[in-house]
Structure formats: structure tokens, C-alpha cells
Amino acid sequence: SMIAxxxxxxxxLNGFNLLQNDQWITDKTVDxxxxxxxxxxxxxxxxxxxxxxxxxxxSLLTVSNAMxxxxxxxxxAKMGTIRFLKN
Numbered sequence: 001s002m003i004a005x006x007x008x009x010x011x012x013l014n015g016f017n018l019l020q021n022d023q024w025i026t027d028k029t030v031d032x033x034x035x036x037x038x039x040x041x042x043x044x045x046x047x048x049x050x051x052x053x054x055x056x057x058x059s060l061l062t063v064s065n066a067m068x069x070x071x072x073x074x075x076x077a078k079m080g081t082i083r084f085l086k087n
Contacts, residue, residue, distance in 0.1 A: 008036060008037035008038065008039040008040045009034050009035070009036055009037070009061065009066075010034070010035055010037060011032040011033065011034055011035070011079045011080055012032070012035065013030060013032065013082055016030065018084060024086055025084055025086065026085070026086045027083070027084070027085050027086070028083070028084045029081050029082070029083045029084075030081065030082050030083075030084075031078040031080075031081055032078060032079055032080040032081060032082060033060060033061070033076060033078055033079060034060075034061045034066065034069060034076065034079050035058055035059065035060055035061060036056075036058065036059050036060075036061050036065065036066075037058055038052055038055050038056030038057055038058055038059065039051065039052055039055055040052055061076060062076065063075060063076060
């Protein structure tokens, strides 16, 4: 999911293994943190940030490149959670 209004900040999950010890996970909650798609410069929300040239790899945001999200804290808080529950 995109973190509006910044079009290249997002949260998501990729490559999470739902098998553990050859068994399906029955109940697991995973914290979600903000990533940068590497397509726009700037560390604040906005639509008019210049393009990043060349584009960078997707990376986890840190306090140093997302001061607006840190709000003076020494680390970035999770932006959400996702829960996998086997029925």
C-alpha cells in the first residue's frame, strides 16, 4: 500500500514463508515498516519531488532519509501489521 501523498513510499510484505518446520503457520502477526521505491528524491511527503536519477533499489526507510516520519524519534515506528490466521 502506498503511503500517501508520497508516491514512492509504501508498506508491503514479500517472500514471507508460511511454512515453518514443514507445517503451515496457524497464527502469525508481522510488523510492516515503510519502504522507499527509489523513484523520487526528498524525505518529506509531496507530489512534486524530483525523480531519482538513476532510480535506486527498494530500501527500508531510516530516520536519516525520512525525518518527517520519525518526528524526532531515534527510530521509525511500524506503520501496520498483517496477520496470517489458518482457518
